[in-house]
Amino acid sequence: MSHSTAGVPKPIAGPSAYLDDRLGAGNFLRRNLRKVFPDHWSFLLGEIALYSFIVLLLTGTFLTFFFKPSMEHVIYDGSYEALKGVGMSAAYASALEISFDIRGGLLMRQMHHWAALLFIAGMMVHMLRVFFTGAYRKPRELNWIIGVIMLSLALFEGLTGYSLPDDLLSGAGLRITEGVAISLPLVGTWITFFLFGGEYPGEDIIARFYSLHILLIPGVLLALISAHMILMWVQKHTQMPGKGRTNNNVVGAPFYPAFMAKAGAYFMFTFGVIALLGTFAQINPIWLFGPYTPADISAGSQPDYYMGFLEGSLRLMPSWEINIFGYTLALSVIIPALVPLGIVMTGLALYPFIEQWITGDRREHHVADRPRNNPHRTAIGMAGITFYGLLWLLGANDEISWTFHVSLNWTTYVGRVLIFVGPVIAYIITYRICLGLQRSDAAIIGHGVESGVIKRLPHGEYIEVHVPPAEDIEAHMRGKEPIPMISGVDTEPGGIPPKGLRGPIGKLKAKMSKAYGGEKIPLDDGHGHGPAHDDAGEHAAVGATEDKSITH
Amino acid sequence: MNRITARRRHPLARYAVLLLALGLLGFSYTLVAPTSERADAAIASGRADDVAEGKKLFQQSCASCHGLNAEGIQGRGPTLVGVGAASVDFQVGSGRMPLATLGAQAPRKKPAPWVNEDTIRQLSAYVQSLGGGPTVPTAEQVDPAKGNRAKGGELFRANCIQCHNFVGAGGALTQGKYAPELTEATPTQIYEAMITGPQAMPVFNDSIITPEQKRDMIAYIIGLQHEPNPGGAGLGRIGPVTEGLVLWVVGISLLVLAAIWITAKKRQAQ
Numbered sequence: 001m002s003h004s005t006a007g008v009p010k011p012i013a014g015p016s017a018y019l020d021d022r023l024g025a026g027n028f029l030r031r032n033l034r035k036v037f038p039d040h041w042s043f044l045l046g047e048i049a050l051y052s053f054i055v056l057l058l059t060g061t062f063l064t065f066f067f068k069p070s071m072e073h074v075i076y077d078g079s080y081e082a083l084k085g086v087g088m089s090a091a092y093a094s095a096l097e098i099s100f101d102i103r104g105g106l107l108m109r110q111m112h113h114w115a116a117l118l119f120i121a122g123m124m125v126h127m128l129r130v131f132f133t134g135a136y137r138k139p140r141e142l143n144w145i146i147g148v149i150m151l152s153l154a155l156f157e158g159l160t161g162y163s164l165p166d167d168l169l170s171g172a173g174l175r176i177t178e179g180v181a182i183s184l185p186l187v188g189t190w191i192t193f194f195l196f197g198g199e200y201p202g203e204d205i206i207a208r209f210y211s212l213h214i215l216l217i218p219g220v221l222l223a224l225i226s227a228h229m230i231l232m233w234v235q236k237h238t239q240m241p242g243k244g245r246t247n248n249n250v251v252g253a254p255f256y257p258a259f260m261a262k263a264g265a266y267f268m269f270t271f272g273v274i275a276l277l278g279t280f281a282q283i284n285p286i287w288l289f290g291p292y293t294p295a296d297i298s299a300g301s302q303p304d305y306y307m308g309f310l311e312g313s314l315r316l317m318p319s320w321e322i323n324i325f326g327y328t329l330a331l332s333v334i335i336p337a338l339v340p341l342g343i344v345m346t347g348l349a350l351y352p353f354i355e356q357w358i359t360g361d362r363r364e365h366h367v368a369d370r371p372r373n374n375p376h377r378t379a380i381g382m383a384g385i386t387f388y389g390l391l392w393l394l395g396a397n398d399e400i401s402w403t404f405h406v407s408l409n410w411t412t413y414v415g416r417v418l419i420f421v422g423p424v425i426a427y428i429i430t431y432r433i434c435l436g437l438q439r440s441d442a443a444i445i446g447h448g449v450e451s452g453v454i455k456r457l458p459h460g461e462y463i464e465v466h467v468p469p470a471e472d473i474e475a476h477m478r479g480k481e482p483i484p485m486i487s488g489v490d491t492e493p494g495g496i497p498p499k500g501l502r503g504p505i506g507k508l509k510a511k512m513s514k515a516y517g518g519e520k521i522p523l524d525d526g527h528g529h530g531p532a533h534d535d536a537g538e539h540a541a542v543g544a545t546e547d548k549s550i551t552h
Numbered sequence: 553m554n555r556i557t558a559r560r561r562h563p564l565a566r567y568a569v570l571l572l573a574l575g576l577l578g579f580s581y582t583l584v585a586p587t588s589e590r591a592d593a594a595i596a597s598g599r600a601d602d603v604a605e606g607k608k609l610f611q612q613s614c615a616s617c618h619g620l621n622a623e624g625i626q627g628r629g630p631t632l633v634g635v636g637a638a639s640v641d642f643q644v645g646s647g648r649m650p651l652a653t654l655g656a657q658a659p660r661k662k663p664a665p666w667v668n669e670d671t672i673r674q675l676s677a678y679v680q681s682l683g684g685g686p687t688v689p690t691a692e693q694v695d696p697a698k699g700n701r702a703k704g705g706e707l708f709r710a711n712c713i714q715c716h717n718f719v720g721a722g723g724a725l726t727q728g729k730y731a732p733e734l735t736e737a738t739p740t741q742i743y744e745a746m747i748t749g750p751q752a753m754p755v756f757n758d759s760i761i762t763p764e765q766k767r768d769m770i771a772y773i774i775g776l777q778h779e780p781n782p783g784g785a786g787l788g789r790i791g792p793v794t795e796g797l798v799l800w801v802v803g804i805s806l807l808v809l810a811a812i813w814i815t816a817k818k819r820q821a822q
Binding site: 039040041042043044045048081082083084085086099100106110114117118121122125168169262265266269270273274276277278279280281282283284285288289290293295296297298299300301302303304305308396397398399401402405406407408409 | 656701702703705706709710713714715716717718719721722723724725726727728730731772775776779781782783784785786787789790791792793795796798799800802803804806807808810811812814815
């Protein structure tokens with residue numbers, strides 16, 4: 001870097017000048033190394049996925065050295081006694097070989113699997129953070145869409161990955177995949193025969209999944225991750241509301257050296273947690289499951305957790321089917337396979353645009369919302385989590401029934417009701433909690449923080465001394481903004497609404513905009529005086545009328 | 553005499569004769585058959601006085617549900633005529649019987665204080681004497697060392713895991729019933745369960761699974777019980793459910809803590 005070469009020793013200054021002259025990197029680096037990143041613990045969650053992906057690439061490459069993606073029939077003759085002489089596919093035999101006969105193979109397999117689980121979990125928590133803080137708002141909608149696509153791809157990457165060892169557990173998942181494919185109207189049979197190269201299970205599926213799993217999907221994921229990072233870099237990271245933070249600046253630490261050290265440390269943590277789990281917690285013990293034969297199925301067969309919601313919806317579904325002109329439409333498979341997935345993924349992808357449509361908000365946002373300050377969004381998010389979480393939970397209903405000694409049938413009956421009622425309850429509760437938290441913020445801004453100091457006045461009254469909140473906390477709270485509404489929703493009854501709000505859809509839009517937007521609990525409303533103009537910040541603790549306003 | 557012969561062509565007469573003949577046959581059978589069977593059973597399952605001792609035990613501890621003569625009581629307990637000594641050995645030896653409370657299924661528990669090898673043998677002899685049935689297998693029939701684990705594994709996967717799970721971790725069945733875990737089952741109990749079909753379990757008699765195959769399966773199950781987990785903690789060996797739980801509870805929690813730690817020191821705007 002030319003501007004500071006004065007004190008640099010020659011062996012370093014020479015080559016870097018050489019490189020700089022040819023690559024012109026100095027300028028680029030000077031601009032970008034000082035890039036500022038805001039600090040908040042939740043901003044690191046996405047990095048879990050990023051670093052897990054790196055571990056996946058490394059361990060996955062190791063596994064490809066020894067894995068044979070072939071369904072050729074072999075007789076096992078490795079060192080695992082309980083399967084000696086058993087017929088199986090070459091894929092399963094090589095997965096056993098990796099587990100038992102290749103040095104470090106089992107550790108690599110386990111780290112690969114744990115990293116895969118962590119990869120998707122990291123994406124999920126990161127996505128929830130982005131959702132609840134409204135960080136998907138303009139200009140970041142496209143990056144949000146990229147994220148949703150990556151999540152969908154990661155689910156498919158996981159499915160193809162855990163199917164590869166061709167063990168009895170993953171075979172159950174493969175069978176469900178076939179069932180879903182064949183239940184598709186009109187094209188189902190054709191797609192199934194195309195996918196499996198003939199009658200299920202055929203001899204092609206492992207090799208095909210292998211190509212998808214190690215080449216195509218990771219390639220696309222890598223490209224999308226790069227796009228995701230570049231967009232984030234160019235658009236800059238959002239920041240939490242706070243002192244001196246606006247939509248026009250970024251307050252935080254520069255990439256080099258502060259943020260780089262933090263990110264590097266976090267990579268080590270992620271790697272460490274994966275290694276820890278891979279060493280001390282057994283995952284996917286395929287040797288216990290046995291080789292796949294379509295005739296066998298085990299109790300307690302579940303997919304990896306990120307597929308659990310599909311398993312749950314399949315288990316909840318009543319056995320409906322329609323027969324038309326000799327063709328069967330298996331609603332009991334096609335609905336649970338496509339509807340929840342569609343609701344969750346489509347809902348996620350469209351949410352930024354739906355919110356924009358309802359609020360009419362076309363401004364750029366670089367300051368994140370606190371979840372409480374947009375109660376409808378937070379409540380919708382919690383309803384979604386409840387919907388997803390219930391399906392996920394009920395995917396393990398047999399284990400729940402077995403562990404807690406409840407009737408298996410009742411888990412299904414209760415689940416069928418809860419899946420509709422639960423999200424509504426979650427919505428209402430979350431909405432009320434958000435308003436409660438807003439009130440508590442308003443109380444702190446309006447009255448200060450309880451100091452714990454009780455004072456007795458000359459005439460005998462006791463009061464508790466309130467002190468102003470800490471500067472940073474107050475700034476954090478004062479970052480709240482009213483949620484925008486479409487202009488013209490407040491048209492008087494009988495008045496003529498603006499152009500976009502006429503007709504049934506327009507009226508609905510106006511209604512939703514009015515409900516969604518606006519300021520529910522204004523920070524200073526009803527609290528009259530801040531602690532600043534209050535004499536010594538004192539408030540009557542008991543019996544004073546003014547404090548009643550906190551609980552309005 | 554005339555009165556009887558006069559009605560010999562009555563429409564109901566043929567039924568009366570049939571009934572009489574059946575009654576005679578049954579009566580004479582009860583006179584002849586039980587004595588020989590009792591002796592057989594006593595020889596098969598222990599000494600002759602075991603039957604008498606077993607009957608006493610039965611009337612003390614079992615008769616309240618199964619009836620004084622093991623004929624069964626509607627709504628409380630089934631008849632034990634013909635269930636055999638193997639059933640008694642399995643149910644009493646694993647603590648399932650006597651039942652503590654009526655439920656969907658009898659759970660495995662610590663056997664009652666009066667249960668020991670002798671009392672089980674006596675009780676078995678008595679129940680065996682009632683109507684025969686499967687007997688307790690010999691030690692050689694259930695010796696895991698003589699079985700082939702790999703073959704047993706294949707049979708286990710084909711016949712058992714749909715209820716008992718891959719690793720014998722057990723599983724839920726309908727309406728509160730369940731297939732118990734096989735982690736504590738002894739070789740003899742596994743064999744007995746297959747030939748008697750306790751509770752919700754079907755019977756796997758010798759024509760479905762030969763005694764030799766049963767021994768292979770026992771070898772596999774006992775092998776599973778003793779098999780270490782090469783990959784670390786087994787997490788109950790039930791696969792993705794506990795793995796997912798560990799990931800979220802341990803993995804994500806650790807990383808969230810790490811993130812909070814790393815970002816604990818914040819920069820403020822100047």
